[in-house]
Every structure is written in C-alpha cells, then in structure tokens.
Amino acid sequence: MAKTFYFTTPLYYVNAPPHLGGTYTTIVADTIARYKRMMGFDVKFFCGTDEHGQKIERAAKKEGLEPKALADRVHKLYLELWKSIGIEYDEFVRTTEPRHDLAVIELYTRAKASGYIYKGAYSGWYCVSDEAYAPESDPSTPAKCPDCGRLTEWFSEESYFFKLSAFQDRLLELYEKNPKFIRPESRRNEIASFVKGGLKDLSISRKTLKWGIPLPDDPSHVFYVWFDALTAYLTGAGFKVDDVKFSKYWPGEHLVGKDILRFHTVYWPAFLMAARRTEDVEVARKRSGSVYTE
Numbered sequence: 001m002a003k004t005f006y007f008t009t010p011l012y013y014v015n016a017p018p019h020l021g022g023t024y025t026t027i028v029a030d031t032i033a034r035y036k037r038m039m040g041f042d043v044k045f046f047c048g049t050d051e052h053g054q055k056i057e058r059a060a061k062k063e064g065l066e067p068k069a070l071a072d073r074v075h076k077l078y079l080e081l082w083k084s085i086g087i088e089y090d091e092f093v094r095t096t097e098p099r100h101d102l103a104v105i106e107l108y109t110r111a112k113a114s115g116y117i118y119k120g121a122y123s124g125w126y127c128v129s130d131e132a133y134a135p136e137s138d139p140s141t142p143a144k145c146p147d148c149g150r151l152t153e154w155f156s157e158e159s160y161f162f163k164l165s166a167f168q169d170r171l172l173e174l175y176e177k178n179p180k181f182i183r184p185e186s187r188r189n190e191i192a193s194f195v196k197g198g199l200k201d202l203s204i205s206r207k208t209l210k211w212g213i214p215l216p217d218d219p220s221h222v223f224y225v226w227f228d229a230l231t232a233y234l235t236g237a238g239f240k241v242d243d244v245k246f247s248k249y250w251p252g253e254h255l256v257g258k259d260i261l262r263f264h265t266v267y268w269p270a271f272l273m274a275a276r277r278t279e280d281v282e283v284a285r286k287r288s289g290s291v292y293t294e
C-alpha cells in the first residue's frame with residue numbers, strides 16, 4: 001500500500017481578495033504535492049479558507065453584507081484563482097462548514113477534559129466604534145485604534161483561556177527529539193528560544209464577537225482565531241467525521257509563511273497534545289516522521 005502524505009497550505013482569510021503571498025505559498029505547496037504523487041505517495045493536498053472572526057464581521061458590515069455573504073464571495077475568488085493557475089487540491093475546507101464545527105468542539109472538549117481550559121478575563125485597548133482591540137497590550141500606555149486612529153479605552157471581558165504555559169517543557173522536548181519538526185533549522189532555533197522565554201496562556205474565546213463557532217458549554221462565547229482556524233487541518237483529514245480517512249492520513253505536514261510560524265509550531269502542537277488520547281499516542285508511535293512522535 002502506498003505511503004500517505006497529507007499536506008496543507010495555510011487557510012486564507014476571507015476579509016480581502018486573494019493576494020500574492022498566499023498564491024506563492026500555494027504554488028510551492030502544489031509543486032511539492034505533485035512531486036510526492038510522482039514518487040508514488042497517496043497524497044491528500046489540503047487548501048482552505050478561514051471565514052470567521054472580527055475582521056470579517058467588520059469588513060462585511062462596512063459593505064452592508066452578512067459575514068457569510070462576504071465569505072461566500074471571497075471563497076469563490078479563491079476557487080477561481082486556484083483553478084486558473086492549475087492548483088490540484090484534494091480537499092478544501094471552509095471554517096464555516098458544519099463538519100468543521102464538529103472538529104473544533106471535539107478538540108475543545110478533549111482539552112477541557114484534560115484540564116487545559118479555564119475561564120478568565122481578557123484585557124486590552126478597545127475601540128468602541130470599531131469593536132476591535134488594538135495590538136498593544138501595555139495597560140500604562142493608551143493605544144490608538146489601528147482602523148480609525150481614535151484613542152481606545154482599556155477594556156476587560158470574560159474569556160476562556162488555553163493553558164499554553166503548561167506546555168513549555170513538552171514543546172522544547174518535541175523540537176529537541178524531532179529536529180525536522182520545524183524546518184529550516186534557523187526557524188527551529190528561533191521558535192525554541194521564543195518558547196524558552198516562557199509562554200503565556202492564550203485567550204481562545206470572545207463574547208464581543210458573534211461571527212464564530214459558539215462554545216458548546218457556554219454559547220455566549222465564540223471561538224477566537226487560532227483555536228478555530230488551525231483545527232481546519234484536522235477537519236480536512238476527516239477528524240470526527242470519517243475515522244478511516246483520519247487514521248489513514250493524519251498526521252500531516254504544513255507549509256507556512258514565517259509570519260504564522262509561531263502559531264503553527266507553538267499553539268498548534270500544544271492544542272494537539274492537550275487533546276491527545278492514549279490510543280492516539282499508540283497510533284502515532286507506530287508511524288514515523290509525524291508531528292506527534294514522542
């Protein structure tokens with residue numbers, strides 16, 4: 001039986017039309033996928049669009065559209081572009097598909113059962129008119145809104161957190177024992193020194209946002225950014241929906257640009273470790289070269 005190769009591009013965000021950076025990454029990924037097919041691998045090549053979140057909610061509002069209508073329009077642009085330049089994906093995941101809700105909720109439920117989710121408060125500089133936080137988080141220096149330029153207000157809201165701080169040692173051990181987990185080596189060193197500097201817990205939900213997947217045990221919150229978006233890689237492999245497909249293709253390999261390296265090499269393996277069940281560890285041990293291998 002042919003060896004499998006599950007390979008992903010990043011999910012592109014639908015608040016704006018496709019851009020050159022994503023197109024470049026996707027062409028490189030498609031080239032690698034073609035090479036693997038020629039080498040006899042059973043390839044599952046993943047593409048997708050990230051369709052939730054505040055930026056999309058706001059971009060839609062500006063145009064007088066529902067977020068889903070904007071997502072549909074931009075998603076279609078991606079499909080047309082990939083077709084016109086000959087991208088041959090096997091799987092396309094939209095984070096607004098019901099099968100993706102199932103994957104996110106399962107990941108969350110498992111992480112929570114393992115004690116890695118807790119309720120806290122998220123604080124930051126918030127623009128009331130744009131309903132958005134500024135990127136600066138120093139409480140002593142008022143920040144301006146990145147969109148309208150007005151001064152923001154210090155704001156706190158209830159949020160669920162992922163206990164990322166508990167994974168520092170396990171992540172370092174992962175990079176140490178699997179030198180190819182992050183390539184090239186210069187990026188691995190960069191991430192390892194970032195993790196050595198200590199990890200803060202990660203806010204994974206928002207009450208001020210409506211355009212997202214509600215938390216199963218507290219629907220006044222929706223999942224926020226990475227917990228939703230990264231999980232699409234599981235969705236594409238059939239997680240929670242098709243066990244045969246999932247056990248055949250998972251785990252996979254991800255191709256990402258350097259601007260999202262940290263999310264893929266720190267948050268993502270930590271989420272997966274938090275959600276790991278004993279039987280999954282056994283399966284992973286039998287497979288070589290995987291991100292799961294201990």
Ligand SMILES: [Zn+2]
Pocket residue numbers: 127128129130145146147148149150
């Ligand atoms: Zn503003």
